[in-house]
Amino acid sequence: MITLKFILNGKEVSITTEPHIRLLDLLRDKFDLTGTKEGCGVGECGACTVLMNGRAVNSCLALAAQVEGYEIVTIEGISNGDVLSPLQKNFLLHGAVQCGFCTPGMVLSAAALLDQTPNPTEEEIKDAIAGNLCRCTGYKQIVDAIKETAKELQVK
C-alpha cells in the first residue's frame, strides 16, 4: 500500500491505496467521483478524461501512484457548486448532451483547450476532442457549444 497526496478538485487530499490501480479506479472507487466514466479502458474513447496539471489525460492510462503531487480536476470540479460552468451551460443549451456518457470527458477536453487557446478555430476544436468518442449526440452540437463558450469568454 502507498499513501498519496495530491490536489483533487482544488482540495488537498491524502489516500492510502494499492499503487498499481488506475487513476480512473482511484477516482471512482475511493473518492466516489463517478462522473469520470470508463468506456474502452485502453485510451481510445476519452470517456475517462480528467485534467492533470491542466492537461487533458485518459485516467485509464495513468496509475494512481503517478498522481502524487499533481493537481487533478474531474467533471465534479468544473462547476461551482450548483452553478454550472459556461461550458456545461452551453452543452445543455446547444443540445450537446444526449445519453451523457461522453459528456464529462468532452467538457474536460474542451476546458483544457479553452484554457490554452481561448479563441480556437473549428479545426482546433475538432483536434481537441478527437480523442473523445460520442456515439449518439453527434459532434456538431458539441462543437457549437464549445464555439459559443469561447465567444462568451472573449466578451468577458
Place this chain on the structure above:
Amino acid sequence: MRSTTIEILFPRNLSEALSIFSDAKENLKIIAGGTDVVTGIQQESKRFIDTEVLVDINRIPEIKGIEVRKKKISVGAAETFSDILRNNLIQNELPLLWKACSSIGSVQIRNRATIAGNFVNNAPCADTVPVLLVYNATVEIESLSSKREISLQEFLQGPYKTQLNVNEIVTRINIPIPSKTFVGDFYKLGRRRAVSISRITLAVLMDMRGGIIDEIRIASGAVTPIGARLTGLEKFAEGKEVNDRFFKTLASKMGEEIIKITGLRWSSEYKLPVVQQMFYQLLKSIEQRSL
C-alpha cells in the same frame, strides 16, 4: 484486474534510477506515460504478467528537455509528444518529426506518451520511427557502469526486440540538424485520422541539386516487420535525374522491395498500391517544394 500487487518506484535523478536498474531482473519494467504499460497490465498481457516492480521515470530531469548539443537536437527520452509539438526547434528544424508526433493518438495520449516510449518496445507501427530513421537519429543508452550511443537502426533489432538490456535506460535521442537543402515529408495511413494504429507510414528526405537526386533517405513503418530504411532503393535513386517517369519507376520498385521483405500477405493486394501511390505523391510534393 490483477490480484498481485506491483511496487512502483519514483527515482528523483538518473543515478538513483541507474542504481535501481543495476540489479534489475525481468520482473522490472520502466513506466513513463503509461499508454502501453497500463493497458498491458490491465489486459494481463504476457509482456507484463511477471512484472512486480515499475520504475516511473517522469521525475528524472536528465531525461527531459529539448536542446541543441553539437549541431544535434537532443530530445530527452521522457519528453511527451505535446512538449515536442510545442517546441520551435523541432517545428523549424525537424518538420517531419513534428508532423509524425502530431499524427499520434489524441491530445490526451500526446499529453502523456513519450518519444522513447514510442520505440523502446519496437512495435512495427511506431509512428516516430520512420522519421527518426531518415534523420539518422542516435540513441543514448546508460547503465550504472556504461554509456553508449548507437544509431536507432542498430537499436531496433527485430519485432518487439531491441538492444536495450534490463540494467539500461534510453536517456536521450539525438538528431543531427539536416542542411536546409533537404526537403521531406511524412505520410501515415490509419483507419481514421485520430487515435488509430498506423497501417502504413512512410518518411522521405531528399536533397535535390540541379534536377539530380544528390541524396535520398527513405524509411517505412507498419508495412515492414520493423521500421526500416530502404537502402537498396536509396542507392538506386541517387544520382538519377528527377522526372515524373523516374518517380513512377521508383514507386513501383518500392513495392517490389517491400514484398521482398515481407512476402505476399493477405493485405498486400490493398496495401501495395496504396504504398506505391502515396510514395509517388510524397516524391512529387517534395520535388515541388525543392524548386
